[in-house]
Amino acid sequence: MHDHDHHHDSKGDHDHGHHHHNHGAPQTVTFEDCIRFHGHSCPGLASGYRAATAAMEALGVSRPEDEDLVAICETDACGVDAIQVIAGTTAGKGNLIIHDYGKHAFTFYNRKDGKAVRITFCRNDTSESPEMMELRKKVFGGTATEEESERFHALMHKATVDLLHAPAEKVLKIEKITMDAPKKARIFASITCECCGEPVADAKTRVVDGKRVCIPCAEGTHPAKK
Structure with a gap:
């Protein structure tokens, strides 16, 4: 998985198979909401979506309205946007902490019970194929033909869909960890x-x-x- 997948996946942004909002019930936040917030669909965004949903399930929390859930992200790439949308952990609330180590690793801490999980990805599922890496260089370097560009976006779309729908144990490593509570956001005069x-x-x-x-x-x- 690349650190910054800032290329729009134009194919099928709206066929990821997630439920639409039911206004009679508590709102379910979907991958579609992540796309709207981030601006495009990509494997990086899908990784953040999977990490947040898996962590919330492991911690037994739904999307909190306050600052009980804290996300500590070891990258500043696309997945962080999905985490803000799905987990409600945002920079402005002070419960999104970024340590940019260039790693797709995300730790979630629940202030209510002190439980924490760290989510990482199985390397084989997040590594790009040599073809994808070669095409990426051409697309971002502005030298790709129309055919190569289409092939790149098709591969990106497939990687995104695969990441969204693969069984958790195939793509994620979910580890319960012990950690100190992150400092709360402070308000200054x-x-x-x-x-x-x-x-x-x-x-x-x-x-x-x-x-x-x-x-x-x-x-x-x-x-x-x-």
């Missing part, structure tokens, strides 16, 4: 930067020449001050 005049969280300021300033002003990287 806001002050005014004495250099740019913009509001900034108190804990994120630095003192420069006796003034309390924001980090961009302290480092000379403020986007509006260049």
Whole structure:
């Protein structure tokens, strides 16, 4: 699986076989919702979908409305978007933590009972074939013929569908682990930067020449001050 599958899988985005919303019952979040959020369908997105659904099942949780579930992702690639949609773990809530080690490994921690699972992928199922790697180079390098481009997208689509529908034990390794609770998101008082005049969280300021300033002003990287 490649770290950034930013190519749209134009074939059959809507035939993945997942249920549509039933408005009389609690809403089920589907792979279709992940596609809408992410912008395209790809194997990377499917991997995040499988990881999140497997982890939630293993931990016995449904999509939480608050911050009880925490996701720790070891990649910043496509799968993270599916995890945000399916598990409700988001950057803004502070319960999505990214350590970009370039690994498709995802740990989910349930604050309610302290249980955690780490999800990784069986290497053979996530590795690309030599043909796929060769085509990827051409497609991303802008040298692919129309036929090669179509073949690449067909292979991407097949890999996505296979990943979505394969039995969990064929693609996933689900490991129960013991870990300390991740730190909760903190809320800081806001002050005014004495250099740019913009509001900034108190804990994120630095003192420069006796003034309390924001980090961009302290480092000379403020986007509006260049």
